[in-house]
Amino acid sequence: MSRMSRTDRPYDLVLFGATGFVGTLTAHYLAAHAPRDLRWAVAGRDEGRLERLREDLPGGADVAVLRADVTEPATLRALAEHARVVATTVGPYVLYGEELVAACADTGADYLDLTGEPEFVDLMYVRHDARARETGARLVHACGFDSVPHDLGAYFTVRQLPEGVPLTVDGYVTADAAFSGGTLASALNQMARGRRMLAAARERARHEPRLPGRRVTAPAGTPRYAAEVGAWALPLPTIDPRIVRRSARALERYGPDFRYRHYAAVRRLPVALGGVAAVGAVAAAAQLPPVRRWLSDRLKPGDGPSARKRAESWFSVRFVGEGGGRRVLTEVAGGDPGYDETAKMFAEAALCLAFDDLPPTAGQVTTAQAMGDALTERLRAAGITFRVAARR
Numbered sequence: 001m002s003r004m005s006r007t008d009r010p011y012d013l014v015l016f017g018a019t020g021f022v023g024t025l026t027a028h029y030l031a032a033h034a035p036r037d038l039r040w041a042v043a044g045r046d047e048g049r050l051e052r053l054r055e056d057l058p059g060g061a062d063v064a065v066l067r068a069d070v071t072e073p074a075t076l077r078a079l080a081e082h083a084r085v086v087a088t089t090v091g092p093y094v095l096y097g098e099e100l101v102a103a104c105a106d107t108g109a110d111y112l113d114l115t116g117e118p119e120f121v122d123l124m125y126v127r128h129d130a131r132a133r134e135t136g137a138r139l140v141h142a143c144g145f146d147s148v149p150h151d152l153g154a155y156f157t158v159r160q161l162p163e164g165v166p167l168t169v170d171g172y173v174t175a176d177a178a179f180s181g182g183t184l185a186s187a188l189n190q191m192a193r194g195r196r197m198l199a200a201a202r203e204r205a206r207h208e209p210r211l212p213g214r215r216v217t218a219p220a221g222t223p224r225y226a227a228e229v230g231a232w233a234l235p236l237p238t239i240d241p242r243i244v245r246r247s248a249r250a251l252e253r254y255g256p257d258f259r260y261r262h263y264a265a266v267r268r269l270p271v272a273l274g275g276v277a278a279v280g281a282v283a284a285a286a287q288l289p290p291v292r293r294w295l296s297d298r299l300k301p302g303d304g305p306s307a308r309k310r311a312e313s314w315f316s317v318r319f320v321g322e323g324g325g326r327r328v329l330t331e332v333a334g335g336d337p338g339y340d341e342t343a344k345m346f347a348e349a350a351l352c353l354a355f356d357d358l359p360p361t362a363g364q365v366t367t368a369q370a371m372g373d374a375l376t377e378r379l380r381a382a383g384i385t386f387r388v389a390a391r392r
Helices: 020-033 047-056 073-082 097-107 118-135 147-157 181-191 194-207 241-250 269-285 287-298 309-314 340-353 372-381
Strands: 012-016 040-043 064-067 084-086 110-113 139-140 169-178 215-217 222-225 229-233 255-266 316-322 324-334 364-365 386-389
Touching: 012 073, 012 340, 020 040, 020 047, 020 324, 020 340, 040 047, 047 064, 064 073, 073 097, 084 097, 084 316, 097 118, 097 139, 097 309, 118 139, 118 194, 118 364, 139 222, 139 340, 147 169, 147 241, 147 255, 147 309, 147 324, 147 340, 147 372, 147 386, 169 229, 169 241, 181 269, 215 241, 241 255, 340 372, 372 386
Parallel strands: 012 040, 012 084, 040 064, 084 110, 110 139, 139 364, 169 255, 215 255
Antiparallel strands: 169 316, 222 229, 229 255, 316 324, 324 386
């Protein structure tokens, strides 16, 4: 199925999970910044809440309301059949996401989500990548703070370095922000699924094609003081280095031998040690279902930081890239990473898929692979910084 054959679908974009915390922020961003001729709809299981959201949106009278529920696959199939692009905020995705991925892969609709769950991404590759390639659907996971700044930041850094030579890039993340109930639920659920996550990664490795003549790695690295950024560097075990690795596998511009390492950058050693201990304690607690439920109840899905707190929040990801005798320091930076900027990244990625002239890709793809320069320029225009800080 060609993308041209989808232009007669009634909606350019459907936002599923629009009444959740990030979904509402995304809907307001689209209402304020999308092209006037965008044909779009908000979707979810509670039509009353969707109607109230529409009433709050600027120009909301032009936004359609669609009922869909993750427990009713036929409603998800209808979303996919009626949309060119479906963007979903409904997680934890490993519990609630597969039916919509399957519907989009089968109908040729482009799909975006905000997952930071490696198990889900690997399972969706194994189960639905081949069908999406047949229909022309682009399945793009991790289209928020996980993992747009890291994926596009590494891509931006690589483009400042020579072509055709071995390259290394290290990413250092610093942020000041709060998180929502949905994020907490996803994180706790992921921590409790370590064995299943490893099994999914192994299954994906059996299905992925070999990479003849090239090598791409994303080792965990070790804790160290990184003089290049003036901070302690702690390996950050998120989905982000996996996404960067997949972009590097897909794009020859990353060179014949590419290595990426991903760190949290912490200026004070006591804070770094305390952070490691806290994450370890939460991960251990998440293995016990009663404790996991108690932690989840501290912040309910749908709850999130106030507008004031989000206005004070920020993020910076600095990259050190080397290769071919050159060294470059770059930065991707913006405001509140988890919510305001995530809603911006998510909405702009959806609009990019819907309207921009992009490379011909299909199946499970990354933001750098599918949208690269186009999404980078969209985000720059929307106020997210992509800059070269130093060259040598």
